[in-house]
Amino acid sequence: MLLLTGGGTGLVNLALDDVVRDGPGRPVYAATMAALVLMAVPLLVRRRIGRWQTFALVLLGDLVYVVVALCIDDPVRYATPLMLLFPALVAAWFLRPWMLAVNMVATPLAVLVAMWSSYPDPVALAVQVGVSAGMLDLVSFAVSVLRRRERRLLAAAEALVLRDPLTGLSNRRHLVEQAPRTWRQARRGGLRVAAMVIDLDHFKQVNDVHGHAVGDAVLQSVARALADTVRPSDVLARLGGEELVVLGIVGDPGEAGRLAERLRLAVAGARTEDGPAVTASIGIALTRPVDGEDAAAALWWLVDRADAAMYTAEQGGRDRVAGFSPPRPRPTPDGERLGPPTVPGPALPGHAPSDAG
Template sequence: MRASMSVLAIDAAGAENSKKTPNRVTSYITFVLLAIVSAVALGGLLRIESAYKDVQQLRSAASLARTAVDAVSEADRTVLQLLAKQNESPDLGSLTLAARAADLSIAQFLKAVTDPTTLTVQRDADTFAKRIDEIAAALRTSRYDQARSIYNDQNVEALAETLTGILKSAADRRVAAITVLQRDISSLTTWILVLQIVTGLICIIAFFLASRKSRRDSLDRELAVAATDASRQQLSHLFAMTDMLQSASDLEDANELLRATAIKLLPTGLSGALYVFSNSRDRLMLSTTWLRGDDAPELPKQIGLQECWALKRGKPHINGDQKHTLHCQHHGKSEVALEIPMIARGEILGLLIIQSRDENGEQILEKNRNIALALADAMSLALSNITLRDKLRSQALRDPLTGLYNRRYMEDALERTVLLAEREKTAVSVIMIDLDNFKRLNDQFGHAKGDAVLRDTAAAILGQLRETDIACRYGGEELLVVLPSCSIEVAAAKAERMRSSIASFTVANGPEISASFGVASYPATSVTTKELLLHADSALYSAKQKGRNRVVRYDGDDLVIHATLPSPLTLMAAE
């Protein structure tokens, strides 16, 4: 219909430029005819749209009615099953769930419809629910005879059949109404098709009556306007994506926006994937894909930096379908792919891949190259912002030298962990660690060596921890580990393994490296976080006093020294 109106504009312009009266009259007649046909067709389209909405509402109501029928039948069947198990303890949970499902499904149906049957359904549903509650109450106290009496005397089965019958009838009426509406839609569609044919004939006649030059010029203008509108729409989508990406809090949000925008902007038949750097930045990991069919070849989960020409060149690269073209190592030969490195602030952040399985895939990708580049630019900036936010968040919570959490985070985390342990009746242990003679090591070998020892110590500690454990730099050369759901015996065993690992850093003709450990636990030795830290520190002080390079656990007023490696069973528990 829009094309018809465009041809009308062509004829109108030609008539204005022509001084011949017949051409002008023809243009006026064409305008009137197209206006009439357009109005009729528009009315038909609006009626079809309204009919489609009615069909959707009727389908929804019919589906709700069938769901209610199934739920009521299930509730009745559950009652019969429970009544048959006289000598067994009744499972009222299934009856409660079935009754609740019936109530909910009927309520949803009543909410969706407004015909007179709703009063009958509501009344019967209330009665049915009341009888089910009475039977459940009797079964709850093992009064099977009374429950059967209620079921038989109150005609619960007949009531369920009546209720399901009304609901089935309501569903059938709506199915019949859907059939009528679909027939009307089919008829209207046929009429609109006829009108479109008439419109086409009118346009053809007008086309041949107009001058060839004005026709060509007008068509050029129409194509230019269409191209401009398409470009404007694409820009609008891109601006919207860029604006929303500024609000993306993480990579998953950015992935969702990329998928939605790419599907809107790129033509049908083009699929895509996004790869982002791993934490170690030594490879790219698959982050998201879109429109990948079941028969499409599986994409690699990761891509090495030397496997992709787009990454090595820092420029877009097309993996074509010709044998003698340059292909990336990771590329599947059954697809043509445009690969775009995503660069922001001079840094490559990921790889955007647009793929086609069409025989003219290279031409299609080249035609949509600018859109793909715009998508990559928008996503690059978003990834850069997300990376920067994550880096700032990490800097606020972690010690820059060791990568462990800082003291502020530890204090909050320890408080939360102890509160959780108190609620769940579990243990929380704390290991306080201090490197022995660290000041002397700095004085003799320099602060660079001291920093290296701290980093190695942090790595050794992390290697002994679970994902739920928390390690932090408490201050200076003091480190602290929080172990949720861990007894003091297991914590002491874990500390002994840390001590042994740190002691292994000592090399010939090098500084002697060792650490002292103090262990305390909630609620075994301490009842508050303050006491927990105080007792762990006290045990650490005792380890220092008794010669260093040892583990001491606080055990009430006594301090227990772990002078040797714990038993294998304790070490297995520490894992």
């Protein structure tokens, strides 16, 4: 819209007296304004623009300002350096630091060329260029600093929203946000999604006997050990308290069982300076995603099954892995309930395979 407005306004100047100089500068001016209007068309059609295209348009804005200043009768009146304010702000907000630096160098050059004929006195010309270009570059630099600070604040806010503040792991919200991606990847590969609910055994006693500060340190140690054990594609999240969940894609139930066993050993091997060693009971549930299902609803259905399996592991003596909960209705997008998919369960320590996998 700015290209259309600028080009259209510039074309109107051709019809006004004593604005555009007669001679060879007039067709150059007309061609430049028409080019601005034409360049706006693909931007309106695509409705998006990349960083390099933005960089090119910023430098083009500097060039257009020079062309306008050289083609009109009174540049001081009709082509003030304030015309470069928009390219300067765009560069500061959207471009990388080195691109901004290039524009900050181009700005005084553009002002110098544009104002050359209007200030015969070199001192007056230097003052005009220094004041105008200096203010533009100062504003551009200040906006760039504010933009970088804003990005850091947004990143920190995002971390607070998507990360558990105690352990640094993903939280429930991030787990839900990752569910659609996990379900899509599993469907494309014809694989299964596995949820593993991890509960630290007798963790309440750790807090009661050693205090909550030691309990927090134990949780952090366990979180680090699990983060070092899970695969890069897995999502490790803290649901609350001492309960954590791992969401990942597996080829078969045996792969899920092996990963869960590694997680159990990682918890048992986690150590702190003052806190006691802890163990974990882990429940596994698997599903094969189907087209059209709500990934978030399917996620919590799967986590519920893994949570029930985790209770089975606790009832079996704790510090073990158990697979698959009793069958539960499966949610669908229209609210209809389906029975559980028939995926055979793995042979896991302390728990027999289930036919309801």
